[in-house]
Amino acid sequence: MQGGVGERFLCLIEELACEAELRELDPVGEPGQRAGAVRGEVTGLPVRPGPGQQPDHRLGLALRTLRRRAGLNLPDAVGRLGLSGPSALSKIENGKQRVPSAALDKYFDAYGVEDAQRMAEIRKLASLASSPRRTNLFNQYRDAVRDPFADYLELEELATHADWYAVQLIPGLLQTPEYAHAVVDGSGKWRTAREVRTFVELRMKRQQVLRRENSLSLWCVLDEAALRRKIGGAQIMTGQLHHLLSITEELPGVEIQVLPFSAGVHAGIDGAFTVFRFDAGDPLAVVEPLTTALYLEEDVHVGRYEVAFNHLRARALDIAASRDFISELIKEEV
Missing domain, CATH: 3.30.870 (Endonuclease; Chain A)
Structure with missing residues (x-):
């Protein structure tokens, strides 16, 4: 197998493996679509937790969106960010591992983000995620x-x-x-x-x-x-x-x-x-x-x-x- 083709093939396999991990973390089946445990307006039935509404998960989703808009797969992004491997990035993108606010510039640089408003929004999400709380209610x-x-x-x-x-x-x-x-x-x-x-x-x-x-x-x-x-x-x-x-x-x-x-x-x-x-x-x-x-x-x-x-x-x-x-x-x- 020629070097360039082989490298792209291995990256594809690694990307698919990471996507499988995302699905395992997200049992509904599609990344970003989560079943939430909510006592509903109609049913009042509690079911299993849905993490997507929490700030750390929304921060992870925002970083995943930046990566995809930059046209990067997980292995490519990991190389630019200097992380240990694709699984580490998938945990971050699923809110399983928190990103310090001080580390956000590295993500912005790696993904070519220049939109000041977008960067400010993500910094605010990181601030919310670093201060977990329950509501007064x-x-x-x-x-x-x-x-x-x-x-x-x-x-x-x-x-x-x-x-x-x-x-x-x-x-x-x-x-x-x-x-x-x-x-x-x-x-x-x-x-x-x-x-x-x-x-x-x-x-x-x-x-x-x-x-x-x-x-x-x-x-x-x-x-x-x-x-x-x-x-x-x-x-x-x-x-x-x-x-x-x-x-x-x-x-x-x-x-x-x-x-x-x-x-x-x-x-x-x-x-x-x-x-x-x-x-x-x-x-x-x-x-x-x-x-x-x-x-x-x-x-x-x-x-x-x-x-x-x-x-x-x-x-x-x-x-x-x-x-x-x-x-x-x-x-x-x-």
């Missing part, structure tokens, strides 16, 4: 919240913007206490009345992200089904609809559009999803099927949900027409 509700859901709380607190498409239920960040109690109690996933009350209280505390300094901005497309489903009865539903109108008046960072049944088939027909954006790092999509939550990190996956959300916004009623639609539903309830 986790500390307050330690007995009721498992670690994986604490990860989700941290994701929600770190985000600066969320695009949220809701199908069956009003999103938790927009729920009234009465509506939230009806949802949590009706799910059948909580054993005692105390657990129901505790989780509802936590859900209400989560809404502080919409009212804090540097608050989370939220753009929500609500399927008509979520507005017509009588959760808890007519009185509770009427209160919830009034709340949707009042919160958009009170909080300029919250926008709601209604996707009516008349829109027909649309880009969100497969179900609800959320796209989170951050000051530091790339956006992340969360998809919640029946028994799990998937964190999608790769550009190609997140991009599809960003496009889908833009299509949903285009098909939905505009802001003013959506308010009128909700007001008419209130009249129907009364």
